[in-house]
Amino acid sequence: MYFPGPSFERSETPSIIAAAMWTFFHKLGSPPWLYTISGQILRWLLPAALLALVVGMCWGLLFTAPDFRQGNSYRIIYIHVPAAVVALGGYYIMAIAGAISLIWKMKMADIAMLAAAPVGAALTFIALVTGSIWGKPTWGTWWVWDARITSMLILLFLYLGVMALYEAYDNKVAASRACAVLALVGTVNIPIIYKSVDWWYSLHQPASIKFTGGSTIDPSMLYPLLLCIVAFYALFACALMANMRVTILDRERRTGWVRRLVEES
Amino acid sequence: MYFDSVAAVLAMDGHGPYVWAAYGITLLVLAQLLLWPARRLKRLRRELRGEVRRREAVKTNSVETS
Structure with missing residues (x-):
């Protein structure tokens, strides 16, 4: 009989971690497990997200001081920025899920990619509409073909494109593959959106929150904004899981x- | 609270229509985003229950005729 010897013992700890990771991935790929666990998560995450949204919105609308230059119209920031941030974050999730389904043919990744598209489209739509409404009193116009705004419009078309492309194919395996490729190609647009306010002369103001260096927003305005961003992320997760559950069952x-x-x- | 009265909250120094329209549309879209999968799940579960019932009916029928 052959024993692997000391090398086996040395690699035991990492192998336990690896085994745990593989079990987790295996479970992620298991439809009944995902269906049950997402139901359990939704039961507390959805109320928590709605509570955070209500508190964040009321805080921003009623309890903060107006902007010294933009007046009260700036209060749109508490929905505009979270919607835009999560619309971009959602695109990463859709593209990564698309890549996983393309490379490893993981069925649940395919379902996640398709579930993310309508949610991302809705959030991009919110960002564009609230931005347009904010633009009227601030810039004096509803719409400009500005770099930031145009690249966000392209993001909306990418989300809608993934949805339309899936419906266009009768063969759903080919449809998923085409959607994943489109989602991956579309990631080119993401850095363009981030950098658009720096690369081009733009009406759109630069980012107020920065991870490096100081933010150009007062803490009294920053905290409700961060709460709203958390709420929007949680709502994204809820809508994503809810969409996935329907497709899994179907x-x-x-x-x-x-x-x-x-x-x- | 920053504002003195409900009227001031609604008016927001002239920016009221913009701010409230933006929040209204956002809440409407978010509500649809969450209600849409809930409605689809309900419809699908009803459909699947119907299938189960039909299968059981077929089973009992075949037992009776044999």
Whole structure:
């Protein structure tokens, strides 16, 4: 009999971690596990997200001082910036999920990519509309073909494009592959959006919150803004999981666990 | 509270219509975002329950006829 010897013992600890990681990934790929756990997460995350949203919005609308230059119209920042931040963050999630489904053919990644598209589109739409409404009293116009705004409009078309492309194919495996490629190609747009206010002369103000160096926003305005960003991220997660649950149930309808689930209810 | 009255909150020194329109549209879209999957899940579960019931009906029928 062959024993691996000391090298086996030395690698034992990492192998335990690796095994735990693989079990986790394996579970992530398991539809019934994902369906159950997402249901449990949604039960507390959704109320928490809604509470954070209400508190953040009321804080920003009623309890902060107006901007010294823009007056009260600046209060739109508490929805405009979170929507834009999460619309961009959501694109990463969609593109990474697309890459995973393309490379490893992981079914749940494919479902996550497709679930992220409508949520990202809605948030991009919110960012564009609230920005347009904010622009009227601040810049004197609803719309300008400015670098930041145009690149955000392209982001909206990318999200809508992924949704439309999936519907356009009868063969859903080919559809997913095409969507993943489009999502990955579209990531070119993300750094352009970030840098647009620095690269081009723009009406849009530069970022107020910076991770490096000082932010150009007063703490009394920053805290409600951060709370709203957290709330929007949590809402994104909720909508993403809710969309995924529908698709999981739909695709797994012929399997035993879905039948049992339906019979039990 | 920054504002003195409800009227001041609504008016926001002339920026009221802009601010409230922006918040209204945002809440409307967010609500749809969460209600849409909930409605789809409900419809799908009803559909799947119907399938189960039909299967059971077929099963009992075949037992009776045999």
